[in-house]
Amino acid sequence: MxxxxxxxxxxxxxHFDSEHVMTDAEVNELMEHAILSPTAxxxxxxxxxxVKDKQKRQQIQDASWGQTQVTESSLLLIICADLNAWEKQPERYWRETPQQVQDFMLPSIERYYTNHHQGQRDECFRSSSLAAMNIMLMAKGMGYDSCPMDGFDFDKVAEIIKLPHDHIINMMITIGKKKTDARPRSGQLPLNEVFMTDSF
Ligand SMILES: Cc1cc2nc3c(=O)[nH]c(=O)nc-3n(C[C@H](O)[C@H](O)[C@H](O)COP(=O)(O)O)c2cc1C
Incomplete structure (x- = not known):
């Protein structure tokens, strides 16, 4: 495609076909492409x-105001991010570049994020949202459908997945074989209302 x-x-x-099983190989293919997304x-x-565990899936559905796609989908992904990733062995992120590149990038990372709590958090949402979009497009290309979700109790889901204290949850994505089509698009804004040249 x-x-x-x-x-x-x-x-x-x-609504997804709850009988359909996504193989581990398919999930790996999907996620290997997710991690090619750009990040600052x-x-x-x-x-x-x-989330594979059936009991956990049910608990998450209960925390999502009963949205059945949480248990009907073949794959439920919780898209999270590490607020402190910037300071956790950052040399890993540039390890395959020449030393002079590393010598420039690593201090730049430190300078940019130290005490910049808003930036640390914004970056988590930017990066994981870009990956989320790639996951949904990749899933489509693999013959699957998806739904992004934030209609859930974030604190409860954090508890269920044992979210570390320095991580955030961005959204969930359900993926599977669709049982029913999405409704017709509900009302896209015209391009000239949202796309401008040079200034607002
Ligand atoms: C961040 C985010 C959260 C969403 N949360 C939910 C949700 O909890 N449940 C749901 O059924 N759809 C959810 N949606 C889907 C939106 O309703 C949908 O994207 C929008 O109506 C546009 O439709 P489309 O994605 O089919 O183009 C969410 C979408 C986004 C981007």
């Missing part, structure tokens, strides 16, 4: 939890 088709055909699907300073803040 070409990229234009994937973007046009991706819709938020709410290549920090790769994202951490992804796939």
């Amino acid at each position: 070409d990229i234009k088709q994937a973007i046009t055909d991706r819709r938020s699907v709410k 300073f290549n920090i790769q803040h994202w951490r992804f939890i796939q």
Whole structure:
């Protein structure tokens, strides 16, 4: 599937075939592509939890106001990010570059993020959101549908997945074989209302 088709055909699907099993190889293929997404300073803040345990899935559905896609989907991903990824062995993010590049990038990372709590948090959301979009497009290309979700109790889900204290949850994504089509698009704004040239 070409990229234009994937973007046009991706819709938020709410009902999945609960019998369908996504193989580990498929999940790995999906996630190997997710981690090719861009991140500031290549920090790769994202951490992804796939929830396989049926009891946990049910608990998360209960914390999502009963949205059935949480248990019906073949794959439930919790898209998280590490607020302190910038200072956790940052040399890993540039290890394959020449020494002079590392000597420039590592102090730059430290300068940019030290005491910049808003920046640390914003970057987590930027990076993990870009990965989330790639996951949904990649899933489409693999013959799957998806739905991004933030309709859940973040504190409860954090408890269920044992979210570390210095991580955040961005969103969840459900992925599977669709049982019913998404409803027609609900009302896209016209391009000229959202796309401007040079200034607002
Ligand atoms: C951050 C985010 C959170 C969302 N949360 C939910 C959700 O909890 N449940 C749901 O059914 N759809 C959810 N959606 C899907 C939106 O309703 C959907 O993206 C929007 O209506 C546009 O439709 P489309 O994705 O099919 O183009 C969410 C979408 C985003 C981007």
